[in-house]
Amino acid sequence: MATVQVSEAEKVYILHGIRDDLRVDGRGCEDYRHMEIETDVVSNTDGSAKVTLGHTAVLVGIKADIGKPRPLVPNEGYLEFFVDCSANATPEFEGRGGEELGTELSNTLYKVFNNKHSVDLKSLCICPGEHCWVLYVDVLLLQCDGNLYDAISIAIKAALFNTKIPRVRISTDEEGGKEIELSDDPYDCMRLNVENVPCIVTLCKVGHRHVVDATLQEKACSVASLIISVTHKGTVTCTRKVGGGSLDSESIFEMTELHHSCFTLSESIHLLSRPGSGWSSTST
Amino acid sequence: MAGLELLSDQGYRLDGRKATELRKVQARMGVFAQADGSAYLEQGNTKALAVVYGPHEMRGSRSRTLHDRALINCQYSMATFSTAERKRRPHGDRKSTEMSLHLKQTFEAAVMTQLYPRSQIDIYVKILQSDGGNYSTCVNAATLAVIDAGIPMRDYVCACTVGFVDETPLADLCYAEESGGVSSLALALLPRGGQIALLQMDARLHQDHLETLIEAAMTACKGVSKVLDEVVRQHLQEVSVLTGE
Numbered sequence: 001m002a003t004v005q006v007s008e009a010e011k012v013y014i015l016h017g018i019r020d021d022l023r024v025d026g027r028g029c030e031d032y033r034h035m036e037i038e039t040d041v042v043s044n045t046d047g048s049a050k051v052t053l054g055h056t057a058v059l060v061g062i063k064a065d066i067g068k069p070r071p072l073v074p075n076e077g078y079l080e081f082f083v084d085c086s087a088n089a090t091p092e093f094e095g096r097g098g099e100e101l102g103t104e105l106s107n108t109l110y111k112v113f114n115n116k117h118s119v120d121l122k123s124l125c126i127c128p129g130e131h132c133w134v135l136y137v138d139v140l141l142l143q144c145d146g147n148l149y150d151a152i153s154i155a156i157k158a159a160l161f162n163t164k165i166p167r168v169r170i171s172t173d174e175e176g177g178k179e180i181e182l183s184d185d186p187y188d189c190m191r192l193n194v195e196n197v198p199c200i201v202t203l204c205k206v207g208h209r210h211v212v213d214a215t216l217q218e219k220a221c222s223v224a225s226l227i228i229s230v231t232h233k234g235t236v237t238c239t240r241k242v243g244g245g246s247l248d249s250e251s252i253f254e255m256t257e258l259h260h261s262c263f264t265l266s267e268s269i270h271l272l273s274r275p276g277s278g279w280s281s282t283s284t
Numbered sequence: 285m286a287g288l289e290l291l292s293d294q295g296y297r298l299d300g301r302k303a304t305e306l307r308k309v310q311a312r313m314g315v316f317a318q319a320d321g322s323a324y325l326e327q328g329n330t331k332a333l334a335v336v337y338g339p340h341e342m343r344g345s346r347s348r349t350l351h352d353r354a355l356i357n358c359q360y361s362m363a364t365f366s367t368a369e370r371k372r373r374p375h376g377d378r379k380s381t382e383m384s385l386h387l388k389q390t391f392e393a394a395v396m397t398q399l400y401p402r403s404q405i406d407i408y409v410k411i412l413q414s415d416g417g418n419y420s421t422c423v424n425a426a427t428l429a430v431i432d433a434g435i436p437m438r439d440y441v442c443a444c445t446v447g448f449v450d451e452t453p454l455a456d457l458c459y460a461e462e463s464g465g466v467s468s469l470a471l472a473l474l475p476r477g478g479q480i481a482l483l484q485m486d487a488r489l490h491q492d493h494l495e496t497l498i499e500a501a502m503t504a505c506k507g508v509s510k511v512l513d514e515v516v517r518q519h520l521q522e523v524s525v526l527t528g529e
Contacts, residue, residue, distance in 0.1 A: 042413055043329070045365045055318055059412070061365030084374050087359050087408040088319070088335040091343060094359055094408070096376070138364040140410075142333070143316050 006220040039162040047163025051155040055145035060159040067134040077124025077132035081109040089144040146215040153200035164189035198229040321433025325425035329415035334425035336433040338405035353397035358387040362411040393481040416459035439474040444504040453500035471501035475509040
């Protein structure tokens, strides 16, 4: 992630504060920053969402395209992720600087969504073995102030909720070849069921305590973090430890307990969506 | 698009505008708190986000330091979902590199770089939605962002893309007009002195029409500069109300 320089005195200050459940901006260890979610921001995509979590801003655009299904699963569509760490976020991402972080983020997203329950891939099938819908999920990082995984997962969930896939009709022409017709009515579309789309919760170990939604400064003081992606029913789809330090097993169990209390966030996310008007804000 | 006229007999274009009419320009400054200056600008359906970092110490290669002025570093990129066909690489292809160089050239003419020797100013522009006139939207957004960063400039830099159809110059082309075989010319202007910062055209045009086209472009740019001026003044008013002056 983009790094900030934190002096030793600042680190000690942050550590002591967190030990007493008081972070630099006044939050407790389990509190998220102010979050704003807005959908339908980019009009020429099939679904889009913008999430602002404190100073972190993420924009997701989804485009649906017709493609050939994967050979092993001929009656399912699939999702393709691409994370673009743009230079807007920090000058370190200029040119190819943001590629490493972008690849790491998109690989994690593939792992998070790599199961049968998150998105109903069978509903993306048009013609088994020949045509299916491919959803290209493009994540654009606008501002970076820590906690990218959470913001990205919330934005993807909101964008998938907002996605409208046009209905198709398959007809056979005279030679027996298949023709796909998209319906002309812009409102005749299929929406996705995003109930089981997981949200990622990141916990950073700072000192002996664990904090949710760490800013860049707190991340600089932390040893390591654990990310868990969890659905609103409590199913865990992916767990990962990131960071250079090492965690012992008790920490990991404690963190998992804490994750349970934080996953109510993912329950409230999909209830909130309202067509935005440009960049005017709607807050949660 | 066969059968659709770029300019109808009554003088209306594909989106209902007249030949000299610009698209609606909406802009906001100071959209990001972390950058030194930022602006978001919409020109019709083309949306651009510009962010400025600087002036700061030279990053990367120290050998590029200029001893008497600041180095301007631009990057132009497009979001992968900005065009109708999904773009695979946001930047790094030839078109983006060329645009970045044009932006650098444009702003070197306008920013007072002699005030910041041995330093670097970064201007990053991202196109969120593309509907023609990408270069002009970028320049307009970047002007606002540079002003938001407090970097002194000689004048606003306003840009517009104009095209020539049926003996008439069309101001502010949209994507359908640009790809419909119109000879298009992009112009970046410093309005007060009428100085041209960048002029680019790569289509066939008879030299008799060149002067009319440039005149039309300059008029359109002056129109854009009025809008940008209005946006800056309004932003200043809002900010001064908030700081209690």
